[in-house]
Amino acid sequence: MALHWFPGHMHKALKEIKESLSQVDVLIEVLDARIPYSSENPEIARIRGDKPCIKILNKFDLADPEMTARWQTYLESERGVKTITTTTDNPGNSKQIIDLIRQACPRKSTQPKVINAMITGIPNVGKSTLINILAERIIAKTGNEPAVTKGQQRINLGSGIVLYDTPGVLWPKVENPHSIYRLASSGAVKNTAMEYDDVGFFAADYLIQAYPALMRERFKMEELPATELEFLEAAAKKRGAIMAGGRVNLHKICEILLKELQSGKLGRITLESPEMVAQEKIEMAEAAAKKAADKAKRKQKFKDGSLTPDKRDRKEKRTEKREEQSNRMKKTPR
Structure with a gap:
C-alpha cells in the first residue's frame, strides 16, 4: 500500500522544526504506545543529534502493557533518551513530564534560566490533549482525526519552562512497508489516504496470530480460521456485514475491525515488537x-x-x- 499523506503544511512544519531546534534544550516526542517504532519520526531522530529526548508512549491504556515495558527498555538503551507512559484519559503521569524536563537539563534547572522544550509527534497521537494537561488550560485544539494542529506556537508552562508546540507531521517517505500499514491501522492517517480493505487484511493477519484469544472472544468464535480472509468472512457473518445475495462485504468488516482496534474494543494490543522491528531493519538493509x-x-x-x-x-x-x-x-x- 502506498501512503499518500504528506500535505504541504507538513513539509512546512518539518522545516520550521529544523530551524527552531537549535533554540531548544530538550526534545519531547509523543509516540503511540501501540506502534512505538512506526510512530517515531526518523527525520526528528536524524536532526536531534545529542540533544536530550523524552519519549512519551501515549495511549498506554490501548497497548499491551508487557510489550510497552519491553519497548521502554529498548528505547532507553539509546543515549540521552528517557521514556514515560501516559493515557489521554488519565493525566496523572503527564505531570511527571515536568520533572523529566528538569532532569534532562540539570544546569538550567538549578539556575534562573528558562528551559526551552519542543514537543513533536505524528498526527492523531494525542499530543494536543497532552499539552492542554501540562498547561492546565485549553491551549491546543484537539480532535479525533489527524492533523488538527496547523502551526508552531510557544506555550509558557510556568516554573521556567517554555514549550514549543509543533503540528503533527509524518515524513516524506515511509521506508518500512510494515510501518505504513501500522500507521494506517492505528488511525495516524486520514481515511481518505488509505484503503480499508488493504489495511484490514494486514490487521486481521497480525491479530489472529498475535492475539488469538482476544479475537476469539471479541468475535464469538470457538476456533479462529487459519487465514485472514477466512477470519474476515467469518467475522462478517457474525457482525452482519453481508451484501445482497449473501455475499460478504469485505470493505465493511475491515472498517469495523479497524475502528474497534483503534478504539480499544478489541483489547490492549501492540502492533509491533522490538524483535520484529530488528528483523525488519535487516530486511530493509538487504532490500x-x-x-x-x-x-x-x-x-x-x-x-x-x-x-x-x-x-x-x-x-x-x-x-x-x-x-x-x-x-x-x-x-x-x-
Missing part, C-alpha cells in the same frame, strides 16, 4: 543493498549500451584504431 546493486548494474548497462557481440567487437576495434591514430600523431614531428 536497499539490492536496489543499489541493481541501479549500478543498470547504469553500467546504459554506459556500455545494448551491444551484440559483433557490435561490441567493432566498437572495440574502432576504439583501438582511434588510440593508434592518436599515438601516431603524438609521435609525428612538428
